[in-house]
Amino acid sequence: MTYRRAVIPALVGGGLITLLLWWAGASLQALELRGTTSVFDVQSVSELRRWLAPWSYDSATALTPDGSAGGGTASSDATRYADLYSTGMQIRFVAVFVCFLAGALLLVRRMPPTRGRTPAALLALWAWGPVAGTLAVTVSAPWLIASGGRGSYRVLPQLAGVIASSGPVVVFAALVTSLVTVFVARVAAKDADPLPRQEVPPRAARLAASVGTAVIAVSLVILSYQSVAAWIQTSFGGGGLLSEPGDLLRQWLLLGVWTDPASAPLGDWLLYRAADLLVLAVVWWALRLLPGLLTRITVPAMAVGAVCATVLGLLASQVLHMAIDDTVGVWGPVYLFSKLGNGVPAALTFGVAAGTAALAALRLSGVRDTAVSTGEGADSTPR
Known part of the structure; x- marks a missing residue:
C-alpha cells in the first residue's frame, strides 16, 4: 500500500485514539458527582479515577486519593503550576497522536488488511495503542512532574510512576481505534492492486x-x-x-x-x-x-x-x-x-x-x- 493510501487510516486512527483518551480524561469529573458511590463501590471509583487521571486536563480533578495526580504528577498545592500542567497534557495528547500515527502508518503500509492480513493488522494496531500511550506519557512526564512543585525530589521514581500510569483505558481505546482504522484501511485499499x-x-x-x-x-x-x-x-x-x-x-x-x-x-x-x-x-x-x-x-x-x-x-x-x-x-x-x-x-x-x-x-x-x-x-x- 502506498503512503498516500496508508496515511488516511493512520490519520483517522491517530485522531480517534486521541479523542477517546481526551474524552476519558474529561469523564474524570463525573466521578466527583454525588451518588457515584451508589452506582460503583468505593474501590471501583478509586480504581476508575486511577485509570482516567493520566488523561485529565484538570489538575484538580486528576488528584487521586493518595494526593498524587496522574500516577504521581501533581499535588494539592500545585494550582500555581496549572499552566505547566496544561502544557504537559497538550504535549501528551500531541505525542499520543504522533506516536500512533507513525506506528499505524508503518503497519498499514507493510501489513495492509488485504489478502488474509486483516486479523493480523487488527491485532497489531490494537497492540500498538498501548505502546503509543506509554511513549506519550514518557515524553510528557517532565512537564507533569515539574507541575507538582517537587520536580527535583526523587525524579526517577516519579518518572517510573508516570510511565506506568497510562492504564487500561488506553487498551480499550486502542481496541476501538484498531477496528475503525482497519475498516478505513480496507476502504482505502479497495481499488489498489493486491500486494x-x-x-x-x-x-x-x-x-x-x-x-x-x-x-x-x-x-x-x-x-x-x-x-x-x-x-x-x-x-x-x-x-x-x-x-x-x-x-x-x-x-x-x-x-x-x-x-x-x-x-x-x-x-x-x-x-x-x-x-x-x-x-x-x-x-x-x-x-x-x-x-x-x-x-x-x-x-x-x-x-x-x-x-x-x-x-x-x-x-x-x-x-x-x-x-x-x-x-x-x-x-x-x-x-x-x-x-x-x-x-x-x-x-x-x-x-x-x-x-x-x-x-x-x-x-x-x-x-x-x-x-x-x-x-x-x-x-x-x-x-
Whole structure:
C-alpha cells in the first residue's frame, strides 16, 4: 500500500485514539458527582479515577486519593503550576497522536488488511495503542512532574510512576481505534492492486521466531525472577537527580515477576507460570507468521511487529490472570481489568531487540527482502 493510501487510516486512527483518551480524561469529573458511590463501590471509583487521571486536563480533578495526580504528577498545592500542567497534557495528547500515527502508518503500509492480513493488522494496531500511550506519557512526564512543585525530589521514581500510569483505558481505546482504522484501511485499499506476501521458508521462519522468543525470554524468565529483579532494584545507585533508578529500570527491563513454588501453593504457581508460557507462545506464533505477512521485510517493520507481538502476549497473559483472579469480591469488578497494559515499556525494549534478532536470523538463513515491483504499492527505489 502506498503512503498516500496508508496515511488516511493512520490519520483517522491517530485522531480517534486521541479523542477517546481526551474524552476519558474529561469523564474524570463525573466521578466527583454525588451518588457515584451508589452506582460503583468505593474501590471501583478509586480504581476508575486511577485509570482516567493520566488523561485529565484538570489538575484538580486528576488528584487521586493518595494526593498524587496522574500516577504521581501533581499535588494539592500545585494550582500555581496549572499552566505547566496544561502544557504537559497538550504535549501528551500531541505525542499520543504522533506516536500512533507513525506506528499505524508503518503497519498499514507493510501489513495492509488485504489478502488474509486483516486479523493480523487488527491485532497489531490494537497492540500498538498501548505502546503509543506509554511513549506519550514518557515524553510528557517532565512537564507533569515539574507541575507538582517537587520536580527535583526523587525524579526517577516519579518518572517510573508516570510511565506506568497510562492504564487500561488506553487498551480499550486502542481496541476501538484498531477496528475503525482497519475498516478505513480496507476502504482505502479497495481499488489498489493486491500486494503479494513475502516468500519465507518455514524453517527460516521458525528459526527467526525462536531467536526472537529467546530474547523475550531473557526478560520474562531471567530478569523477572524475584532475586534478579531485586538485584536490579537495589544494585544501581546514583546521586542527586539520578538517585533511586531501580523502579525505572524495572519498568523498562521486566516483563513480569516470578519466584519459586515454595512461596505459593503449587497449583496456583503452575497457573501463573502457564500465563508466562502463554506470553512466549503468543510471541513465537506471531514472529513465526510475521515475515510472511509483510509486503517487505525491513528492520522497522520487524521491530514494530515484534513489539506488537510482545504486547499481545502480555495482554493474553493478563486475560488469563483475570480468569484465575479471586480478588474481585474484595476490590470490586473494575479491579479485574486493572493490570491490562502492564509491562508495555519492557515490551517496547525487548520487542525491538527481538524483532532485530529475528530479522538477523532470517538474513543468516538466506531470506532477503523482496521489493514489490508491480501494482500501486510498488516501491520504485532500486535495490
